[in-house]
Amino acid sequence: MIKEEIIGIKEQIESILLLGGDEIKIRDLSKFFSVSIEKILQILEELKKERFNTGINIEIDQEIVYLITNPRCGEIVNLYFKQDVKPKKLSNAALETLSIIAYRQPITKSEIEAVRGVSTDRVVQTLEERKFIRICGKRETIGRPNLYEITDKFLGYLGISSVEELPQYEDMKEKLNGTNENK
Template structure:
């Protein structure tokens, strides 16, 4: 059995707190090599019922968001996933179409402060810090996660509606009235 399968087994039993550096020490390989293996596993599992989520220093297994409805039906859960507020949806749209993007750049588009919205979206794992901008203060750059794409029921940003197409459809609809 290879190292990939061994890591996958550890993830299954590890819960929410499998630290990437602990995997590196245990297998006596570099953190970069662990990330490479985890990314390969993540890609391999992308269209399955179980996904691998990598969150900066930790990695864990999660159900594929596209299976949420059937999982809820099976377990007869009455609790539905929280809907996103308009502010959250607007912020996510801006990030999705312009990523990577800083908080101040998002605020410039929206015209309001988004501190709490960004915090909530990070807590729900819909966005993550993907780097730092080479500018004064080195602000965080944000991008959307696979979990958010799953929430929308798509697998990549390329599947998002294109602004120009939407604009044409709307203009065509308005002209027909």
């Protein structure tokens, strides 16, 4: 009996996610279904595992949950939509910040700023709003600053499925240095 109830809730949650957009709050699902947040998280994790090898994945980001395209399908999705609408381009500051986060994650905002040499408040906020980065914890130091990491949505934007597919940092550094020496 309980198993059937969970399966019913799971299917219903999946339907809500499909139509709900980016801002489905986990606590709202808990209240609506009169189920504990822990139980909702368990159901969402099950859905996430079940959908892993499909075209649509589930992203759980702290207090919200939403659907994303599978990062492995990013290239074909970008090719298809490039016909009519190009995805919003990222600014150089955003790309630079994302690169730093991708290669050094988890990383704090002050560590990003130390590499970039400028404030990153607005850039980080924009990247969080676009769901390209997320807070993944706190650094155990004075002030307990947030730690940031990239998301599957960003990987999908690049058309790759994992950080391992990014060019190796040292290889890119050598290519860039070689390019600069030849000028």
